[in-house]
Ligand code: HEM
């Protein structure tokens with residue numbers, strides 16, 4: 001037996017999905033905690049952003065690791081889904097669902113929606129190529145005020161809707177994914193099994209509310225540039 | 226009671242197959258679902274038509290041969306009940322009932338409602354043997370089995386291998402079946418010596434046989450006539466995880 005068996009084996013590939021998914025979820029949680037600094041005001045948020053930038057090469061190492069993990073997740077997610085489709089070539093005339101749900105059945109679609117969102121989000125706030133409001137001023141050195149960038153962006157309706165929709169996809173993806181990942185890692189037994197599924201949904205809901213609060217509260221004027 | 230049946234008819238593996246409509250008249254609610262089909266088949270034979278072909282053997286819910294998807298549910302609407310143990314009193318006069326074979330790439334249709342489930346046998350084969358001493362009858366308590374382990378193993382061993390889990394799974398995965406076999410043997414001291422080889426080769430075989438991957442929809446557990454819990458899937462996953470440290474340090478064969 002060798003570690004390459006992990007790639008050949010259904011359970012091995014599921015484990016890669018689960019571990020990569022949870023690692024990216026770890027980032028998603030910490031990203032939210034950082035972003036909530038927005039509610040502490042302009043100074044606090046800009047300080048947080050500046051400190052992140054000061055990490056320098058460490059930040060890039062982290063970004064590359066995260067991107068690699070996500071790519072692994074996407075690759076295996078699509079592969080697993082294609083195999084699963086092929087394993088069920090014909091359906092039934094009558095379909096009755098007894099246990100599964102919308103979130104579980106749309107994993108690959110909510111996943112791809114998240115990937116598209118991620119690309120847009122990077123172009124928006126990281127590379128600053130799209131969606132920046134015209135009134136956003138650069139200073140002489142070409143740097144801009146991160147707090148202003150975020151809050152001015154979210155005074156426009158379209159970005160707010162887009163971000164809210166993406167977070168709904170995140171909620172669905174993690175609503176099934178978190179419980180599923182713990183099951184794949186073997187964490188479920190008689191005692192934990194019912195709680196794990198519910199717990200996953202609750203964590204996903206908390207992430208939804210946390211993330212959506214930023215654009216929505218800004219849009220309705222609770223955070224002002 | 227009188228019923229309208231829509232039954233999957235397929236002449237053979239190459240035939241495309243179609244749902245056909247039948248009127249089942251004067252059905253006694255005390256008949257089992259299979260007896261209802263027997264009665265309908267009697268009428269079809271008298272009319273000189275091909276009877277509906279379906280699998281069955283024990284007709285007492287223990288052999289796992291009966292295999293029909295009734296109104297979209299493997300083994301029909303009653304929880305933890307095989308088709309042979311499903312009674313017509315579960316239905317209402319005038320009901321329309323759809324009867325289809327198990328659907329999965331690993332289970333090709335042979336004829337009408339009969340599918341080829343030998344892929345499950347090959348999964349069992351992949352599991353291999355357990356080491357036991359041969360010779361005289363062993364002493365009763367030579368191997369001590371903790372009560373809890375015995376209970377767990379018995380719960381898993383309830384699986385009758387009918388394939389409803391595969392039929393109900395949106396991914397056509399045999400994970401619950403394999404999990405039941407793995408948990409059954411891995412929970413007992415007699416199953417430990419080969420446990421790590423067994424979990425790897427059985428889960429490898431799932432892919433070879435064309436079964437899908439488990440994505441935790443848990444439709445299998447809801448369809449299982451023996452109520453096998455998906456906690457055994459977690460146990461399978463744990464057994465697989467345990468093999469990884471060894472796999473990481475071993476050289477290529
Ligand atoms: C923010 C980004 C993402 C996070 C936090 C995330 C997280 C997760 C988690 C925790 C799981 C559960 C793993 C398991 O069931 O074992 C999962 C499953 C899945 N993810 Fe993602 N994911 C993300 C992006 C994506 C993307 C971009 C795709 C693109 C296709 C994707 C496709 C899938 C699929 C298909 C599954 C289901 C696997 C299965 O059911 O076996 N995910 N994800």
Ligand code: FES
Nearest residue numbers: 284288289291309
């Ligand atoms: S015929 Fe044996 S279980 Fe139904």
